Amino acid sequence: MIRRYSFGNKLKEFGDFVLLLCRIYLFTTQNHTKNYMIWNPNKECMSRDEMSALQGKRLHKIVEYVYHNVPFYRNKLQELDIRPDDIQTIEDINKLPFTTKKDLRDNYPFGLQAAPQSQIIRIHASSGTTGNPTIVGYTRKDVGVWSECMARCLTAYGVTRDDIFSVAYGYGLFTGGLGAHYGVEHIGASVIPAGTGNTEKHLKLIRDLGITGLACTPSYALYLAETMDKLGIKKEDIRLRVGAFGAEPWTENMRKEIEERLGLKGYNIYGLSEVMGPSVSYECQMQHGSHICEDHFYPEIINPVTLEKLPAGQTGELVFTTLTKEGMPVLRYRTRDLCSLLPGTCDCGRTSVRMGRIEGRSDDMLIIRGINVFPSQVESVVLSMPEFAPRYMLVVDRVNNLDTLQVQVEIRQEYFTGVFDTPAAVDKLEKKLAAKLKSVLSIAAKVQLKAPNTIERSQGKSAHVIDKRKL
Amino acid sequence: MSIHQLSIFIENRSGTLIKVLDVLKEANIQIIASTIADTAEYGIYRLICSEPMRACEELMKAGVAVAPSEVFAIEIDDQPGRAAEAVKTFSEAGISIAYMYSFLLHGKGILIFRTDNTELARKIIVDSGLRVLCDEDLSKIN
Structure with a gap:
């Protein structure tokens, strides 16, 4: 009897214990937002009304700033009869003119710079559509905002000061390397400025130093995985847990493959140098859309043909207005990236609007190994060499997870002389073109010479490109 | 003291050589000797023929990249x-x-x-x- 009672009591205790476990489980799942680290909850979790008010205030300020400091914008606004005081709320943005890549090119190099040169502490450059690159200057404050956004991004991935983080984006004129680098330092993690190339040495460091975070293009991540296989390094040998992947389009399947092969969680990061650089938006651990730092970069989606603003959820061209930038602010910059916006509070607790995956481009820009390439850049090089006919074709492919670019050009009959009776002479001509392409595109292209009149006459822009990558 | 050889740029894919040979056939030009120096993507087809200068003209008319060399x-x-x-x-x-x-x-x-x-x-x-x-x-x- 006593034993039975005692047993019953134990049973009750056990029942209570199970109940307690259930309560803990329910508590943690219902309040799971508390478990996700957020770098700047004041901004990232701001109420929508507060955010709109802040954006309106900042928009007014930036319009006033460019009106007084950038003749290009002053002229544009005066043409539309807009005074800075006409812009008071974020809805007033609809009155403002758009800025395009062409505007940046026409004002090369410093025409759109608003801050005096003495205030500029960094200059990056990205691909222009032809000839001139796009020059972007940053003030000390800009670099600070950039680091802040990058810190938000890394924190959303779960990176802390305890991590050792390797940045394998290109360091240099490209914003990827230094942009990510400053963010890692800002949160206090250890940064490894690996850069691109020298994959085997990089892998050795990943293993020997116990590197936990990695920033690179998704295709480079797959290339790392392949090199690991080749060197016999297993995913159990390395401690990578977080990947910041961006600068080129990638798919869910690629994400699964990278996560599986490197043993980490892969997150999307988005940015463009005309607006800032990487960390304009970033995924959180929900991996459902990328949160935009919208207190600094105001997003809109427009119909790229009619320029009409589209409601949330519809796919169109992404447009950004920099709300706080000093060096080179842009009003309604047309990114040419096609995507949609997802409003609403995320399960992670952030209230900032998210953008979906980039679904395409509204121009003919290609992203090859993370570098923006315009067919018009290739055209300008081909036209500068009389040995070739003014026809060309770009063939883009992905071989062993690395993008390849082949440029086909026709040899011009008049320039094919007796000296071309050996392949060596023809090779020399190929190399001359390849070297010029490399200096203009910043990536290597393989030149393929074609006989006269063998490349199809182009019917519109896209006829210059064959993209065999299945993205 | 020397003869004219024709050097012809042809791509390494089927149908490119026959285009050249057809032009010569139409022009009634006899091929005496020929050799191809090739790479993976293209070849330089070297040709000794009965009337090299006329052959060169005909090939150029047909849009072929051809050049005579001594x-x-x-x-x-x-x-x-x-x-x-x-x-x-x-x-x-x-x-x-x-x-x-x-x-x-x-x-x-x-x-x-x-x-x-x-x-x-x-x-x-x-x-x-x-x-x-x-x-x-x-x-x-x-």
Whole structure:
């Protein structure tokens, strides 16, 4: 009897214990937002009304700033009869003119710079559509905002000061390397400025130093995985847990493959140098859309043909207005990236609007190994060499997870002389073109010479490109 | 003193060679010798034919990348060791040969070659008394 009672009591205790476990489980799942680290909850979790008010205030300020400091914008606004005081709320943005890549090119190099040169502490450059690159200057404050956004991004991935983080984006004129680098330092993690190339040495460091975070293009991540296989390094040998992947389009399947092969969680990061650089938006651990730092970069989606603003959820061209930038602010910059916006509070607790995956481009820009390439850049090089006919074709492919670019050009009959009776002479001509392409595109292209009149006459822009990558 | 060889740029894919041969066939031009120096993507098709300048014109009209270049065509007896003798004459004079090929014509061996030092080669040929073909010798073939 006593034993039975005692047993019953134990049973009750056990029942209570199970109940307690259930309560803990329910508590943690219902309040799971508390478990996700957020770098700047004041901004990232701001109420929508507060955010709109802040954006309106900042928009007014930036319009006033460019009106007084950038003749290009002053002229544009005066043409539309807009005074800075006409812009008071974020809805007033609809009155403002758009800025395009062409505007940046026409004002090369410093025409759109608003801050005096003495205030500029960094200059990056990205691909222009032809000839001139796009020059972007940053003030000390800009670099600070950039680091802040990058810190938000890394924190959303779960990176802390305890991590050792390797940045394998290109360091240099490209914003990827230094942009990510400053963010890692800002949160206090250890940064490894690996850069691109020298994959085997990089892998050795990943293993020997116990590197936990990695920033690179998704295709480079797959290339790392392949090199690991080749060197016999297993995913159990390395401690990578977080990947910041961006600068080129990638798919869910690629994400699964990278996560599986490197043993980490892969997150999307988005940015463009005309607006800032990487960390304009970033995924959180929900991996459902990328949160935009919208207190600094105001997003809109427009119909790229009619320029009409589209409601949330519809796919169109992404447009950004920099709300706080000093060096080179842009009003309604047309990114040419096609995507949609997802409003609403995320399960992670952030209230900032998210953008979906980039679904395409509204121009003919290609992203090859993370570098923006315009067919018009290739055209300008081909036209500068009389040995070739003014026809060309770009063939883009992905071989062993690395993008390849082949440029086909026709040899011009008049320039094919007796000296071309050996392949060596023809090779020399190929190399001359390849070297010029490399200096203009910043990536290597393989030149393929074609006989006269063998490349199809182009019917519109896209006829210059064959993209065999299945993205 | 020298003959004209045609150098033709052709891509390494099916159908490109036949286009060239068809033009020559239509123009009733006889091919005497030919060779292809190729890479993975393209080849330089070298051609000795009955009327090289007319052939060149016809090919250009057809849009082919073609160019004539002067090469030496040395006639040697069709016997062992003759080619070695001929080549030795040039190597002793310090002339290097960029490329060479050979064929038989009316019972004689013909060595086609090009060198980077055409002037010196010309002098060696005259001095050594080697017999060389000229374009007229080719047109007589028809």
